[in-house]
Amino acid sequence: MLVHPKIDPVALQLGPIAVHWYGLTYLVAFGLFMLLAHLRLKHEPFRSIQGPGAWTRKDIEDMLFLGVLGTVIGGRLGYCLFYKPDFYLANPLQIFFVWQGGMSFHGGLLGVIASQVWFARSRHKPFWQVMDFAAPCVPLGLGMGRIGNFINGELWGRAADPELPWAMVFPQSGTAIPRHPSQLYEFLLEGIVLFLVLWLYGRKERKQAQVAAVFLVGYGAARFTAEYFREPDNFLGLLALHMSMGQWLCIPMILGGVLLWVWAETRVVPAQGPAAQRR
Template sequence: MLEAGCWLTAPRARDPRMPLLTIAFPVFDPVAFAIGPFVVRWYALAYIGGIVLGWIYARALIKNVKFWAGPSPVTLPQLDDFILWVTIGIIVGGRTGYVLFYNPMFFMQHPAEIFELWKGGMSFHGGFLGCVAAVMLFARRNNISILSLGDIVTAVGPIGLFLGRIANFINSELWGRAADPTLPWAMIFPNGGPIPRHPSQLYEAALEGIVLFTILAVMIRMGALKRPGLILGSFITIYGIARIIGEFFREPDPQLGFLWGGLTMGMLLSVPMIIAGAIIIAAARRRKAAETVAPI
């Protein structure tokens, strides 16, 4: 909920470069609604919304025969069964990735807090690996194409990424680095100190959500699903590039800070994604479209 009078403006600071008005962060309540002791936060709604909307879009892709070189390699009942698998993969992988990549020393000292998901702390790269594991296990069990199932999952992935970054913004977390005071949309976050900062969550929502979704949607309409792995590889590569760009504006996690040469953990984890994605794209382009129906 947006509290009344939140969009306040601050007067010109002493720095002559400061704009006439500086945007103050709109103070949102992180709790979307509560029914008695049952509390639902915006971040949880982002996950739920991403999964539900992604499921709806995935069903539409499967049902459109024009997108496939023959029958779709995944049936609608199989997709419905897969939702539970991928949900578990995202949550377990996302939490495990955060524990291992971003705060291992803290959780070694407080292992019980690993399971306290309501306190926050999820990693996209870990969640992606968990999703990959879910895809591979489900595809093997059901004798369907790993690459084609991966194509479907990554085609809908930007929906969840977009909603997740919006939830980061609502929670006033993962805010950006200090911005040039003359930047018109520089924002003062309540827990980010008195200096104007980049609203990096919105930058990432645009790059990882809107831009990535649009590119993949155009590729699908140009026949990309007829070459297994092409959407999967494109998602991995483009996300890695978008994440590295976003990291230039995002404040590093305080427990890690900047790493070698000013790099961040998000940048380092994205480099292997770009390489792996490029390899998958190259293999998909060499593969004949007719091979779509074969389990790979």
């Protein structure tokens, strides 16, 4: 049985300025997105697009900037609406107290979608082409966020068999119960595995929206599975059918991804490159 090492969340202290490990994981996530996005330019159909619709470094930078805004705004509003609506309705100014924590991935996803609608329209690019471009570049960044959660000793797992070799006590939980290190499970499932699936699937030209659809299904399935090992929020507990809020939010995500893939498979769109077939 292991014990969480209680890593100091502050990586570097420069006088009154504290640089936190969690913030550094976000910087790494942004750097990984930029790196992977530039590699993504070599995949079809993006490398074959010429003229005004061609993808550039400036496109990637603007996409990332808008995506970060969408993540922060959507993630905060999603947490307030999905997890504590009564509290924030009674204390609306608390919505702006982001330093107190409280972000929702599913809310962040909605914020990112909204930001990329703006990006696609401003650059006169097909929206689903934009989402297909971005989807494989995202999972490793999500995985870095889970590493940040582990460093902070937050979002720990449910009770585990003490005989489990990697069962871990999280003193931050206020108990000595051995638990699943669910942050690391999510790092592997939502980060590494999902990245490999999307990168391999997305490196070949697919019908528009299908790579984005695989992201929705893949993340939803990975998160739904990991939630069985993650301790539910103490102010919510388990909801109907003994499922957590995270699992309930993943269900429409998975169903939406399946329907999106089927829709993309059956619709007719113009060819986008020499390797594309008319659909």
